[in-house]
Amino acid sequence: MISNPFLISGYHSPSYFCDREEESSKIISALTNDRNLTLISPRRMGKTGLIHHCFHLIQAENSDIYCFYLDIFSTQNLHDFVDLFAKTVIGKLDNYSESTIKKLFSFLKSFRPSLTFDPITGTPTINFDIIPLQEENSLKEIFSYLEETGKRCYIAIDEFQQIIEYPEKGVEALLRSHIQFIPNVKFIFSGSKKHLMDEMFSSINRPFYQSTQKIGLKEIPLESYYVFAAQFFSAVKKNFPYEVFEYIYSKMFGHTWYIQYVLNQLYSMQQLEYTISDIELLIDSILEEENATYKTYCEMITKGQLKLLTAIAKEKRIKSPYETRFMRLHKLSAISSVKLALHSLIEKTLILKDEEDYYFVYDRFFSLWLEKR
Structure with missing residues (x-):
């Protein structure tokens, strides 16, 4: 049991995940039926949590499926992407037997691999440094490694539109050339900038044109969200009226993270009854806390x-x-x-x-x- 059921970061378990049953069903169906996916929603609408929720459900059903998640928002170039990709997947599909380590070292010729051991547990860790100017070969070797294992993998690449910003030319085509020929691995391409994601996956002259099933995230329905929220307040003997939640939902335009943030703070209060006036005071307090940040935003435009x-x-x-x-x-x-x-x-x-x-x-x-x- 966690201290506050209204999570504002990370994923815990289905018990603390609200609704998204239709979207979860579509995502799981697509992956298990060999369809790659494009998932588009504004930031903080809950797409990352949804991905982890689907991966949780998939692995609960079949532990032989491997699920990987990488957020490429902070990557600046192809080198950063390949480095993150390698650290996310390499070595995760095998045990660290001597034969496996030799196989990995022979596979990844465009890397400088090194093997270290935990001084307490003795657990081996393989580290990889990309040889300069070998990013394309390194990427090819990662995909070859994934295919060679023959193991079923689902890989989510979050903030996928970031690859457009890379200085290298042809990154979209490069990735597409590998992804389309790897039968045991399916991908979720997730992004928050709708206009860029639409261009990448819906423009006829782009490499990923019509290569995926597209799913967009809308707001969680008011009624479903209230039932989810009210159960936690009820469990600690707190009265949480529908009209109070409706006010929060309306103020936040149904935007998941902002609703969760208000609920998280509300749940931590000592009182047993909540009114709309309480919500107004809480929101004012939040705005006051962010006052300096928002002033900085204004100075930057x-x-x-x-x-x-x-x-x-x-x-x-x-x-x-x-x-x-x-x-x-x-x-x-x-x-x-x-x-x-x-x-x-x-x-x-x-x-x-x-x-x-x-x-x-x-x-x-x-x-x-x-x-x-």
Whole structure:
């Protein structure tokens, strides 16, 4: 049992995972039926937790399946990617017998492998350094290693759109050339920048065009989320009315992480009854804690961008930032200036566009802070 059931990072077990039954079923069905997947959602909507949840369910059913997760958000180039990929999968499919170690060393000719032993347990660890300018060969050897084992593997690559930023040319085509010919390994390509992921997987001239089943994450339904949350409050004899949760859900636009954060703080309070006034005070407290951070955000963008960002926050959501009413009300300048500002805010992931083509401020707490300006 954990101290607070409303997790704001990591994955614990199905008991602390809310709903997503339909999405879980689709992901597991795709992988087990040899389909690669593209999973797209804004950051903090719960896609990473969903991936780990599906991997948990898969391995509970079949322990012979190996599941790997790598987040490439912080990688800057192909070298970083190959290094992370190698550390994630190499050696994880075998025991460290002498024959296995020799086999690994013979397989991975583009690496500088080294073997170390834990001084207490004696457990061996293999470390790999990529030989400079050998990244493409190293990548090929990793895929050959995965195929040679013959073991069923599911690999999730999170923030996959990051490969577009690599200075090397042709990384998409390079990865695709290996992935399409490895029958025992299936992939989840997960990303948070919808416009970039859509281009990668839906543009006819891109290597990954129509190579995956696509799944998007929407908000967890209000009713399902309330049932999930209320059980934990009820278990500690706390009264958590539906209208209180409905208020939280509405304020956070159904965005999973922000709801979890509020619930986490609420659960830690000593009181046994909760009202909407309690939620308002709690949110104000959170905004006060983040005040310095949000001021820094504002200093990092131009005055025009800040003006547009604040205007969208005050509107909650806006279908057309170029309409006369909106621009006059918020004293915005020429349409051309608004277009430039909007493009920049989207690139910075400060503004997102939902499936109904409404623009909104991505960070729910930042949006509420801007509303109060």
